[in-house]
Amino acid sequence: MLQDGSVHVHEPPATPARTRLIVDVDTGIDDALALLYLVADPEAEIVAALCTAGNVPVDQVTVNTLSWLQVCGRPDIEVAAGSQVPLVAPLMTTEDTHGPQGVGYAELPEPNRPRSSRTAAEAWVELTRQHPGELTGLVTGPLTNLALALRLDPEIPLRLRRLVIMGGCFHHPGNTTPTSEWNVAVDPEAAKEVFDAFSVVPADRRPLVCPLDVTESIEMHPGHVAQLARLAGCTADETLSVDDPRGQRSCSAVPLVRHIADALRFYMEFHHDQGLGYLAHVHDPFAAAVALGTVPYRTRPATVDVELDGRLTRGTTVADLYGMWGREPNSDIVVGTRPPVFFERFLERVGSYIRDLNLPPSKN
Known part of the structure; x- marks a missing residue:
């Protein structure tokens, strides 16, 4: 049946279900926050963190991911690197948004372990074969790794629990070109291959797409950072202000709070320079919350395709909401949420996790 444009409401369940995830990231300030959120949630299990080129080149993404999971207390999670370049286009990176190393002003320790011996594409294939129907895929960067995996094994969509x-963006300005969103714009061919490949899945397993239309409503402000620090057990206030000297560093004695504040300060300075206010759009933690089902959201079924040839519109995601193309829906687009509910859960989970992580070991 072709789509009717109807809106579906999703509320967090009273009893959260355990979610096992393959996470594909281009770490990235908001990717780092998403990883921390997943690590902090007791009902989430990351089976692998796969790295793609995007915010910074893939080797730096891989170092960032290894180091970040280390400071988050999870050096056991596999980290695999993907392709150095997109499928067709030259690589674009965005150090102006995320900093020279991709984590703002944060100075992470060097990783104390190597990356996985397998590639990210191989990990997508092998993990979904080992755990058919059990794993949720969460992609917060370009879709290059998943597209390469689909070329190795087109059956991946039928083995994933959900993607x-x-x-993307649909009824909202782009953040890379007037009509395109960064993750898709970096590798439009990969995005198209993924949307096309997932056309085979049943309606209840269609990919959930979190576009700029919604993620730019997830605004993290200095007050959120201060609240997070308090919940994490910091005895001194953690303040970020547009009036602070540019590049000021946190003095927090809690390493994770210090890294978060230093990363977000850079991100907020960038948004302020763009005329958006002294805030940070934390796109990726919201997508993580959707994957876990811990945030209320609304969706509309649609057939999503990606423009590859337009001189002005390359990388634009286009949604057919009413079946005009005569093709079945291949996605459920997230069209709304309640940001205060997201932040309440995010700050509570992450703050309490950092507090527990920072507690002195028991003498018993």
């Missing part, structure tokens, strides 16, 4: 994508 959640942070990417």
Whole structure:
């Protein structure tokens, strides 16, 4: 049946279900926050963190991911690197948004372990074969790794429990070109291959797409950072202000709070320079919350395709909401949420996790 444009409401369940995830990231300030949120949630299990080129080149993404999971207390999670370049286009990176190393002003320790011996594409294939129907895929960067995996094994969509994508924009300005969102714009061919490949899945397993239309409503402000620090057990206030000297560093004695504040300060300075206010759009933690089902959201079924040839519109995601193309829906687009509910859960989970992580070991 072709789509009717109807809106579906999703509320967090009273009893959260355990979610096992393959996470594909281009770490990235908001990717780092998404990883921390997943690590902090007791009902989430990351089976692998796969790295793609995007915010910074893939080797730096891989170092960032290894180091970030280390400071988050999870050096056991596999980290695999993907392709150095998109499928067709030259690589674009965005150090102006995320900093020279991709984590703002944060100075992470060097990783104390190597990356996985397998590639990200191989990990997508092998993990979904080992755990058919059990794993949720969460992609918060370009879709290059998943597209390469689909070329190795087109059956991946039928083995994933669900796929959640942070990417695209539909009725909202782009953040890379007037009509395109960064993750899709970096590798439009990969995005198209993924949307086309997932056309085979049943309606209840269609990819959930979290576009800029919604993720730019997830605004993290200095007050959120201060609240997070308090919940994490910091005895001194953690303040970020537009009036602070540019590049000021946190003095927090809690390493994770210090890294978060230093990363977000850079991100907020960038948004302020763009005329958006002294805030940070934390796109990826919201997509993580959708993957976990811990945030209320609304969706509309649609057939999503990606423009590859337009001189002005390359990388634009286009949604057919009413079946005009005569093709079945291949996605459920997230069209709304309640940001205060997201932040309440996010700050509580992450704050309490950092507090527990920072507690002195028991003498018993």
